[in-house]
Amino acid sequence: xxxxxxxxxxxxxxxxxxxxxxxxxxxxxxxxxxxxxxxxxxxxxxxxxxxxxxxxxxxxxxxxxxxxxxxxxxxxxxxxxxxxxxxxxxxxxxxxxxxxxxxxxxxxxxxxxxxxxxxxxxxxxxxxxxxxxxxxxxxxxxxxxxxxxxxxxxxxxxxxxxxxxxxxxxxxxxxxxxxxxxxxxxxxxxxxxxxxxxxxxxxxxxxxxxxxxxxxxxxxx
Ligand code: ADP
Ligand code: MG
Numbered sequence: 407x408x409x410x411x412x413x414x415x416x417x418x419x420x421x422x423x424x425x426x427x428x429x430x431x432x433x434x435x436x437x438x439x440x441x442x443x444x445x446x447x448x449x450x451x452x453x454x455x456x457x458x459x460x461x462x463x464x465x466x467x468x469x470x471x472x473x474x475x476x477x478x479x480x481x482x483x484x485x486x487x488x489x490x491x492x493x494x495x496x497x498x499x500x501x502x503x504x505x506x507x508x509x510x511x512x513x514x515x516x517x518x519x520x521x522x523x524x525x526x527x528x529x530x531x532x533x534x535x536x537x538x539x540x541x542x543x544x545x546x547x548x549x550x551x552x553x554x555x556x557x558x559x560x561x562x563x564x565x566x567x568x569x570x571x572x573x574x575x576x577x578x579x580x581x582x583x584x585x586x587x588x589x590x591x592x593x594x595x596x597x598x599x600x601x602x603x604x605x606x607x608x609x610x611x612x613x614x615x616x617x618x619x620x621x622x623x624x625x626x627x
Contacts, residue, residue, distance in 0.1 A: 407432040407596045408564055413452050413462035422448040423459065424619035435587060435597040437610035445619040446600045447568055453598060454487055454566045455479040484512055488562035490553050492569040496541035502552045503528070503537035509560040527555035531585050547578035551585060558589055565590055567599040571606050583609045
């Protein structure tokens with residue numbers, strides 16, 4: 407479904423990826439682990455067409471995406487990918503349900519239909535009754551579940567999650583991961599989840615380690 411081949415990327419003089427190779431199968435839930443600064447977020451951003459590598463290739467569904475222009479990559483992100491980040495990053499001016507509806511509105515769905523579809527997620531993710539809250543009126547766990555709903559509402563082919571439980575206590579984090587994995591499986595969404603928590607990785611089908619800008623599967627003790 408998504409593949410990186412010998413991807414290299416530097417920020418100025420700092421090499422973040424030094425030849426990262428990774429393939430994720432359709433419907434697979436993959437955990438990307440590794441120490442802070444090893445290149446996990448940079449790899450995720452390359453896979454998702456947010457960053458363009460200096461060298462190497464990135465493919466989605468058999469097509470190269472690193473050679474697309476910014477307009478085509480942004481359309482791909484909107485139409486095929488969903489995103490969840492560490493601190494939810496909800497739009498504070500919007501209500502919770504408007505935040506979830508946002509990807510649908512950006513894709514051209516009419517407001518009424520978008521809000522109805524977004525509302526359905528509040529039941530599914532134990533958020534019932536919170537539709538009209540703003541992000542400042544939600545707990546950390548609630549905000550992350552709203553962010554998860556926003557990531558999944560457009561039924562993306564791939565969900566990219568960067569430390570989605572990083573700001574949560576462990577019980578709340580497990581609840582969010584549980585819902586992420588069950589919702590993704592239900593709709594056949596492929597998931598790439600960056601985490602440094604082993605208990606979060608335990609929800610995945612497979613885990614890889616990023617170390618010094620390369621992907622490895624060896625776990626050093
Ligand atoms: P991780 O997510 O594993 O913590 P990152 O992918 O964020 O690692 O970072 C990998 C390396 O690239 C680090 O050395 C980091 O400091 C550097 N880096 C990441 N993003 C930027 C940026 N926008 N500008 C400069 N350096 C960056
Ligand atoms: Mg990171």
